[in-house]
Amino acid sequence: MAPPRGSHKKPAKAHHDSTRVLKRKRGQEDLTSLIQRVEDLDLKSAVKNFSDLPLSEPTADGLSASHFKVMTDIQSRAINHALKGRDILGAAKTGSGKTLAFLVPILENLYRKQWTEHDGLGALILAPTRELAIQIFDVLRKVGRYHAFSAGLVIGGKSLREEQERLGRMNILVCTPGRILQHLDQTAMFETNNLQLLVMDEADRILDMGFQKSVDAIIDHLPVKRQTMLFSATQTKKVGDLARLSLQEPEYVAVHEAAASATPSTLQQHYVITPLPQKLDTLWSFIRSNLKSKTVVFLSSGKQVRFVYESLRHLQPGIPLMHLHGRQKQGGRLDITTKFSQSQHAVLFATDVAARGLDFPAVDWVIQMDCPEDADTYIHRVGRTARYERVGRAVLFLDPSEEKGMLQRLEQKKVPIERINIKANKQQSITHLLQNMCFKDPELKYLGQKAFISYVKSVYVQKDKDVFKIKELPLDNYASSLGLPGAPRIKFIKGDDTKERKNASWRMAHLSSDSEDSDANEPKKDKKDDKQVRTRYDRMFERRNQDVLAEHYSKLINDDGTMVAAPSGNGAGEDADEDADFLSVKRRFAAGDAGLDQVDSDSDDSEAGKIKKVALDGQDPLVIDSKRREKLLKSKKKLLKFKGKGTKLVYDDEGNAHEIYEMEDEDQFNARGDAKAQRERFLADETERTRRADIDDKELVREKKREKKEKRRERERALAEEEADSEDGGVQLPYIPFKDPMESASESEPEPVETSRPSKKARVYERDGDDERPSKSKKSQLPSQSNISSLQDLEALASGLLG
Structure with missing residues (x-):
């Protein structure tokens, strides 16, 4: 009988292993081929489709599944250089597809580097706002859906602890500067030593003054050898900004630099001259005339956004209203952006938090109710419409004082804009309605006051004073247009007026007003009617009840109130009103005589006995002629300024003494070369020494931070091991020597003395026949300390004590 055949598991396993080896070998060959195709890529050739690029299979499948086939101008020019590992400075109009150019x-x-979870963080993407970071992360999830990388979104408004637990396993991070800096400083398991790529979207805003400190701190945590890419619609070209990022020969890709305008050609741009008090009426009239449109309205502050939203919401214009500003919670901001993106007809009131990078589908109008701070902000605001070669319209509201300066700024940036007028029959006024609502609703009135102050402050802090002229704005009428009974007090404007009045010469103004009055032959006004500024010195000299007179005043006035006559020998004439005794001196010496030197310190004269001289080392003797000078002798520190400067000697290697600063021999100096050349050489040497010292200091700081993280990581690892050991070994109760509280009390405390005061606690008695005595049965049943030997005895004791 033939032996039975064995099982077929072994050949199947061998077949499976061979398949795995072949698959790994095929993947390695594909990777080698991909690397070779990237190296052979011609940067000068024009590529229009994603399929023409040397892309990996997961990326190509992700682009195809997301319906990305044809590349835009910025994508076709920037991706080629970025694939070869070059630093990029990308500048293109809003809505031109810059996100895919770096993703x-x-x-x-x-x-291509076969990055895995164990390699740590590979790419860091910085965005200025949370909404833009969320949008980038959504695109990354769509395009990279077939890759094995782990990606994370790190923004504010979420639990820091949850982010810390997952951060160490992320390969790609999309974040805002403030939140990622917090993790770099506080999260022990977060390492950036292997970072390969750093990307900044809206780079000009991130490198602006608002994020300067955060960006500098982030750069200190990152390695110097990395690929850096900056993208924005208005790219920065400052040498200082680029030097801070350590860019290595960056490739400047500006696809629309030679274009006729800095904005899309499908965007229609207009401006309306609207006085400040009529802006809210014009906005209301526009909304009522465009109920079937999707509109974004930009204002300068969050308090204005909230007031305009709340006031117009009460008036019910017939279209959904939404508002977005930086002080909202993260969940609410995300819900509003999602809701507005999905709406067909709506109005979104927003600050500049929505001005950069956000892609709201099918926006018809962009209204700028408040003038932007500069032309770059204008370009980013109008970029919310006319995206991806669609049609859009934008309107800018300008006060007459802002027209000339703002139009010059827009012309310098190649922004074509035309003026339009408002139809008078379409204009509607809501001032009376707002006044009625503010009168009935104190909260709305409070919001209006805050909106007024925030708008005035936003104008006041602007740097471009050719555009923003706060003195020419009709602020009282603007407050009335918001429904307020009067303009709120503004401290900083009042402070400027006070400063101007203080610096002006009050006396000159007073004299000029008197001369004008005298020339006009007008009668003098009473003091009550005089509204000129009066100082405290004027009020002091008008006092009548000066009972206590100063010493010099007594010398000027006689007992009968007449002036003291000046002595005849003063040479000042009969009309002189100064007294020679006004400033009295104890002792007078003629010029040039040796009066003080001839005074004997040991003289018995009462007047000269008060004056003595103290000899100082190598200096003229110090004359002591007052009690203040006598006190001076007791302080060594104050005497130093009378002793002159000391000398300090240093010794060379041969033991010869020299002064610490000596003039070099002129011949030796000239022998080393020209003075200018020596100066330049000295500056170069010092610059190199400072640079090396700076590098050493930075390396030392990084080493300290690394050691600090290592120590924190060791503590967390030890804590985790202790928790694991406690979970594996089970719960072990330590032995605690319990004592019977009744026994300890009876041993330590003396017997209580009976008093007449009744006890507040009720005693529990146990009846044994007719006698009532305190129950000791429970006490006798409890185990004593010597009998405790197991966990059951402890439980019995505890249950007995608890009754």
């Missing part, structure tokens, strides 16, 4: 290179470069 595709990130995925490809990490894929």
Whole structure:
């Protein structure tokens, strides 16, 4: 009988292993081929489709599934350089697809380096706002859906602890500067030593003054050898900004620099001259005339956004209203952006938090109710419409004082804009309605006051004073247009007026007003009617009840109130009103005589006995002629300024003494070369020494931070091991030597003395026949301390004590 055949598991396993080896080998060959195709890529050739690029299979599948086929101008020019690992400065109009221009290179470069979870963070993407970071992360999830990388979104408004637990396993991070800096400083398991790519979207805003400190601190945590890419619609070209980021020969990709305008050609741009008190009426009239449109309205502050939203919401214009500003919670901001994106007809009131990068579908109008701070902000605001070659319209509301300066700024940035007028029959006024609402609703009135102050402050702090002229704005009428009974007090404007009045010469103004009155032959006004500024010195000299007179005043006035006559020998004439005794001196010496030197310190004269001289080392003797000078002798510190400067000697190697600063021999100096050349050489040497010292200091700081993180990581690891050991070993109760509280009390405390005061606690008695005595049965049943030997005895004791 033939032996039975064995099972077929072994050949199947061998077949499975061979398949795995072949698959790994095929993947390695594909990777080698991909790297070779990237190296052979011609940067000068024009590529129009994503399929023409040397992309990996997961990236190509992700682009195809997301319906990205044809590349835009910025994508076709920037991706080629980025795939080769070059630093990029990308500038293109809003809505031109800059997000894919850096997401595709990130995925490809990490894929070619076979980046895994154990390699740590590979790419860091910085965005100025949370909404833009969320939008970038959504695009990354769509395009990179077939990759094995782990990606995370790090923004404010979420639990820091949850982010810390997952942060160490992330390969790609999309974040805002403030939140990622917090993790770099506080999260022990977060390492950036292997970072390969740094991307900044809206780079000009991130490198602006608002994020300067945060960006500098983030750069200190990152390695110097990395690929850096900056993208924005208005790219920065400052040498200082680029030097801070350590860019290595960046490739400047500006696809629309030679274009006729800095904004899309499908965007119609207009401006309306609207006085400040009529802006809210014009906005209301526009909304009522465009109920079937999707509109974004930009204002300068969050308090204005909230007041305009609340006031117009009460008036019910017939279209959904939404508002977005930086002080809202993260969940609410996300819900509003999602809701507005999905709406067909709506109005969104927003600050500049929505001005950059956000892609709201099918926006018809962009209304700028408040003038933007500069032309770059205008370009970013109007970029919310006319995206991806669609049609859009934008309107800018300008006060007459802002027209000339703002139009010059827009012309310098190649922004074509035309003036339009408002139809008078379409204009509606809501001032009376707002006044009625503010009168009935104190909260709305409070919001209006805050909105007024925030608008005035936003104008006041602007740097471009050719555009923003706060003195020419009709603020009282503007307050009335908001429904307020009067303009709120503004401290900083009042402070400026006070400063101007203080610096002006009051006396000159007073004299000029008197001369004008005398020339006009007008009668003098009473003091009550005089509204000129009076100082405290004027009020002091008008006092009548001066009972206590100063010493010099007594010398000027006789007992009968007449002036003291001046002595005849003063040479001042009969009309002189100064007294020679006004400033009295104890002793007078003629000029040039040796009066003080001839005074004997040991003289018995009462007047001269008060004056003595103290000899100082190498200096003229110090004359002591007052009690203040006598006190001076007791302080060594104050005597130093009378002793002159000391000398300090240093010794060379041969033991010869020299002064600490000596003039060099002129011949030796000239022998080393020209003075200018020596100066330049000295500056170069000092610059190099300072640079090396700076590098050493930075390396030392990084080493300290690394050691600090290592110590924190060791503590967390030890804590985790202790928790694991406690969970594996089970719960072990330590032995605690319990004592019977009744026994301890009876041993330590003396017997209580009976008093007449009744006890507040009721005693529990146990009846044994007719006698009532305190129950000791429970006490006798409890185990004593010597009998406790197991966990059951402890439980019995505890249950007995608890009754």
